[in-house]
Amino acid sequence: MRDKNRNTVLRKLLLSFFMFEALLWGSFSGVVIDKTTSKPVANATINDSYISVKSDENGTFAIHSAEDKIFVKAYGYRPYTLSKETNSTVLALEPITVKALYLSFWRASNNSPRLKEILEIIEKTEINSIVVDVKSEYGSTSYKTSFEKANVYGAHNDRTNRDIEQFMKLMKSKNIYTIARIVTFKDELQASNNPEYAIKKSDGTLWRNHDEMAWVDPFDKRAHEYTVSIAEDAARVGFDEINFDYIRFPAKDGLSFSKESTQESRVEAISEFLKLAQNRLRKYGVFISVDTYGNICWEDYDMGIGQMIEPLSKYADYIAPMLYPSGFAKGSFGLENPSEHPHAVIYRSLKNIEDQIESKRLRPWLQSFKDYAHRKIEYNYFEINEQIRAAADTNTSGWMLWSPSSRYELSYFRAKERDVLTLDSIRENSEYID
Structure with missing residues (x-):
């Protein structure tokens, strides 16, 4: 009682x-x-x-x-x-299947000829989104953010956009879905100014990778706070989505971190970063996406970098595997040269993880650059559209096209009024030889 x-x-x-x-x-x-x-x-x-x-x-x-x-x-x-x-x-x-072109750091100016080319493509074709570098691998920001710590380091000194409000106003006027690409743990500027939480070599000296860029330690919460603060500013100025790149540990053995590096600790560190980002960005209503290695679609462990589909999907809205066919080794998928089979690479990779995440939460990065690893073939109309077809065949939420130079051909994309893209039409408009 x-x-x-x-x-x-x-x-x-x-x-x-x-x-x-x-x-x-x-x-x-x-x-x-x-x-x-x-x-x-x-x-x-x-x-x-x-x-x-x-x-x-x-x-x-x-x-x-x-x-x-x-x-x-x-x-x-x-x-x-x-x-x-x-x-x-x-x-x-409003439903949207994101079809995005990447605009690099050096071409993010409001007066950039490359931006004007992309806007023309958006005006005339199926393209409806743009991925803009906000924080580069070096640690520079493409505009001056409100995050003073980064500004003290000179992150804005080489900025390419002097009026981000004007840029965002233009994007909104054209109903363009905007994605802010923010490089996470690869950050020469932050690491060199904060050596106490930069990744070290085994002898305790600062480590830099092959392109002479230092990284910050993904275990360290100060590194988390730094990048999330820049992401928060990108959300504040009006980007629809924050895309975290290099959200991983370096693919390198023998490095020194602030904690013991195990699969469990690495995955937890990446999850903790995303949890912080989710909490801090929620008041802006933005989506969060994360870029991953393409091989994450095929491995059941973290490959030493802290990335696994299910833990990432707990805090990120979209997963964006970098499924560049040139990035897969000879013999992958039983193909001697994967870069010659763009549809197969994308389709098989995405189908392989459909039991781990809903297809509508997948938005792969696609290749729009010359094959550098195998036959050195150019990626033209056929190769690009085979990748796009694979993304559609697997019912993804769309795709993002990566060209390091941000150069794209208008004729490669469907006109706005066209509804169906057939394989025959692809072959008719390409120089591909079977």
Whole structure:
């Protein structure tokens, strides 16, 4: 009887607490639907800076929040921001299959001829997204962020964009989905200014990789805070998505870290970074994506770099394996030269992980550069579109095309009004010889 009375008192206290919470905070309920089909969107995330709820199978949700804005995210849709003053309780999300071109650090100027070329491609073709370097491998930022620590190191000295607000305004006016690429642990500038948490050689001296770039220790929380602060600024200026690259340990043996480097500790370190990023970026309503080695699709261990599909997917919205056919060794997939079989490489790799992650959470990086490893073939219309076809055949959320020079051919992409891309049309417009 005493336990029963105690439980009754506890229930009353909890009820009183939640009633007080509802009065203190605002309450908002609604339904999330697909803007195109008007069908409900289940499992959408609705959140403010602290609270997250999910829409049910009917798209309905309820959230208590004292904040002015609420953010709505669902895989395969553009992010949605809701003002608490909005009267509508029906939230229509715009579906998007991301088809992105990469714009490099040195071409991120508002007046860059390469940017103008990309904007023309977006205007006339299926391309609807752009990946922009915000933080480079060296540690430079393409615009001056509000993160003073990086500015003290001179991260903004070589910036290529002097007016990021103008840039973002232009992107929004054209309804372009914007992705901020942020290099994570490879950071010469941060490491050289903070040698106490830079990766060392076994003799205790600073280690640099083959291109003379130092890295910061992924175990060290100071390295986490640094990069997340830059990511937070990119979210603040209006990017739709934050893409973390080099979010891994170096693929190098014999290095010295602040902790013992085991598979468990490495995977945990990467997860801790992403957990921090998720918590800090949630108040901006942005998506988070992570770039991975292409081989992650084929291995059941972390390859010594801390990357595994399932742990990454716990905190990241999208996984972006770098499935460049030239990056796979001879004999991979039973193919003598994988670069000659672009569809097979992409298709088989993505199918191989479909039991680990939903296909709509995959968005591979595709190759738009000359094969450097095998037959030295150029990647032209056929090779690029075979990769695109493979991404579509596996029902991914889209793809991102990597050209180091950010040079792309308008004629390689479907015109906006075309709905179907056949293999015959690919062959007719390519120089490929079977």
